[in-house]
Amino acid sequence: MTDExxxxxxxxxxxxxxxxxxxxxxxxxxxxxxxxxxxPYGWMLWENINAWLDKEFxxxxxxxxxxxxxxxxxxxxxxxEHVEGFSPELAVVTHGGxxxxxxxxxxxxxxxxxxxxxYSKWIKSWRDLPILIVQWGSVLRWELRTKLFLRTxxxxxxxxxxxxxxxxxxxxxxxxxxxxxEKFSYEQAAIPVIKGTKSDSERFAGAxxxxxxxxxxWDKRALQSGTSHYFGTNFxxxxxxxxxxxxxxxxxxxxxxxAISSRMIGAIIMVxxxxxxxxxxxxxxxxxxxxxxxxxxxDEKSKVMEATDKVFAELKxxxxxxxxxxxxxxxxxxxxxxxxxxxxxxxxxIGPKDVEKGQVALARRDMPGRAGKSFVSQxxxxxxxxxxxxxxxxxxxxxxxxxxxxxxxxPKDYEELKQIVEDGWAFSWWCGDAACEAKVKEDTKATTRxxxxxxxxGSGKCIVCGKKAEKKVYFARxx
RNA sequence: CGGGGUGUAGCGCAGUUGGCAGCGCACCGCGUUUGGGACGCGGGGGUCGGCGGUUCAAGUCCGCCCACCCCGACCA
Numbered sequence: 001m002t003d004e005x006x007x008x009x010x011x012x013x014x015x016x017x018x019x020x021x022x023x024x025x026x027x028x029x030x031x032x033x034x035x036x037x038x039x040p041y042g043w044m045l046w047e048n049i050n051a052w053l054d055k056e057f058x059x060x061x062x063x064x065x066x067x068x069x070x071x072x073x074x075x076x077x078x079x080x081e082h083v084e085g086f087s088p089e090l091a092v093v094t095h096g097g098x099x100x101x102x103x104x105x106x107x108x109x110x111x112x113x114x115x116x117x118x119y120s121k122w123i124k125s126w127r128d129l130p131i132l133i134v135q136w137g138s139v140l141r142w143e144l145r146t147k148l149f150l151r152t153x154x155x156x157x158x159x160x161x162x163x164x165x166x167x168x169x170x171x172x173x174x175x176x177x178x179x180x181x182e183k184f185s186y187e188q189a190a191i192p193v194i195k196g197t198k199s200d201s202e203r204f205a206g207a208x209x210x211x212x213x214x215x216x217x218w219d220k221r222a223l224q225s226g227t228s229h230y231f232g233t234n235f236x237x238x239x240x241x242x243x244x245x246x247x248x249x250x251x252x253x254x255x256x257x258x259a260i261s262s263r264m265i266g267a268i269i270m271v272x273x274x275x276x277x278x279x280x281x282x283x284x285x286x287x288x289x290x291x292x293x294x295x296x297x298x299d300e301k302s303k304v305m306e307a308t309d310k311v312f313a314e315l316k317x318x319x320x321x322x323x324x325x326x327x328x329x330x331x332x333x334x335x336x337x338x339x340x341x342x343x344x345x346x347x348x349x350i351g352p353k354d355v356e357k358g359q360v361a362l363a364r365r366d367m368p369g370r371a372g373k374s375f376v377s378q379x380x381x382x383x384x385x386x387x388x389x390x391x392x393x394x395x396x397x398x399x400x401x402x403x404x405x406x407x408x409x410x411p412k413d414y415e416e417l418k419q420i421v422e423d424g425w426a427f428s429w430w431c432g433d434a435a436c437e438a439k440v441k442e443d444t445k446a447t448t449r450x451x452x453x454x455x456x457x458g459s460g461k462c463i464v465c466g467k468k469a470e471k472k473v474y475f476a477r478x479x
Numbered sequence: 480c481g482g483g484g485u486g487u488a489g490c491g492c493a494g495u496u497g498g499c500a501g502c503g504c505a506c507c508g509c510g511u512u513u514g515g516g517a518c519g520c521g522g523g524g525g526u527c528g529g530c531g532g533u534u535c536a537a538g539u540c541c542g543c544c545c546a547c548c549c550c551g552a553c554c555a
Binding site for chain 2 (some may be wrong): 033143155263
């Protein structure tokens with residue numbers, strides 16, 4: 001708790017973000033370089049995110065399991081691109097029990113290798129396929145520059161790892177998961193995303209195809225918010241994951257992996273937040289409504305508390321995640337600001353006047369000042385609140401979508417592209433040549449985000465070199 | 480690893496020509512307050528990043544080291 005105000009987003013977006021994460025008590029800096037502590041309020045948000053995803057994964061035939069945190073170093077050397085991609089950021093354990101280890105162990109930066117090793121033991125026949133396993137946990141990458149939630153050394157995620165008999169099935173899986181990620185973004189996080197394929201230079205180390213969902217933050221930078229990879233037989237060959245098909249022929253498996261990380265929380269902060277603080281989507285908010293009793297003396301207190309207790313019990317019973325803030329040491333005004341900063345979608349106030357009139361005062365976090373305020377009857381309040389929460393959920397998505405669409409432009413030439421990516425996304429024809437992509441990156445720091453599945457059709461001229469281009473791509477500066 | 484910066488109470492900072500280590504917020508206690516960030520009074524809290532040097536005397540001067548932050552390269 002503190003009464004210092006946040007900097008505005010215009011003043012200093014990075015500082016606004018850092019201070020908000022700390023003040024809202026989502027996370028704190030850990031005494032370990034680049035690591036964070038996710039505090040209870042942040043973890044509740046994470047749990048709500050995971051609960052939804054877990055349900056979707058299970059509904060599509062996936063099961064959960066756990067693999068070791070430590071992975072033999074030699075495993076990483078089995079897939080060439082994978083080791084090249086990850087070796088610069090590995091943390092390595094060299095000693096155990098006071099003795100130097102014969103083979104160093106890597107703290108997992110991702111688990112394709114150890115899971116691939118296990119799959120080779122478990123898979124013998126086409127009857128064993130597909131294997132659809134999700135692991136929930138954390139991984140460690142020795143990042144050089146870190147930022148709470150967006151890029152920490154240790155971060156939390158789920159990683160799905162699947163093995164299939166055919167490339168068609170594996171690709172279907174990759175797309176199925178990306179669709180779940182998209183659905184999550186729209187329906188739960190209220191963040192519009194663009195689904196597409198990563199360019200060769202942006203592909204995951206060891207993947208044949210990497211797909212992603214990309215979201216636009218308030219400062220118009222892009223955030224890759226989820227990825228789903230198709231490996232072909234790359235990892236199957238490296239780890240000897242083979243099965244006998246129906247014709248008694250030995251085949252390599254086709255594998256996938258996919259993930260959404262705690263970075264998603266950073267996206268929620270940067271897409272919805274305003275100068276007052278967080279705005280959490282009701283569907284995943286740890287607290288959907290906060291109840292603030294207001295009174296001046298003991299007589300008023302007993303009447304007010306009687307009403308708030310009743311309202312609290314009713315909303316709780318209706319399944320609304322409600323919090324009663326009956327702290328006596330701070331004023332109502334302080335509480336209003338405090339809970340707004342922490343992004344609670346709806347505030348319910350009950351004071352002596354409301355008790356008299358059998359009403360409550362409501363304040364919507366998604367609407368500024370008076371526009372979001374109303375008085376409603378205490379009768380059937382749970383229904384009113386539920387309805388409002390879904391309205392707020394919808395309005396957050398609507399606002400985020402309008403903002404994104406207003407900041408995507410179609411440059412007429414390369415010069416205009418350079419201007420656009422200063423403060424927005426460019427949607428342009430691209431010939432597919434890595435050299436053109438590299439030139440944009442060098443000139444503007446913007447990278448290709450993805451080649452969206454949704455294409456205008458036809459062909460055009462590459463925005464960089466002018467050669468014929470079959471696809472349009474998003475260029476943006478990324479986190 | 481390159482460029483820039485900062486280390487003094489939990490946080491933000493001040494500390495002059497070297498001379499009793501301070502301020503604001505937070506925290507604890509008591510009282511008054513409470514419909515948009517309340518106030519009064521009284522308290523507790525320090526290896527001045529570390530080590531070494533100069534000096535009667537070092538937060539302050541000198542040397543070395545360490546940590547962290549910002550900007551690049553890397554990245555979910």
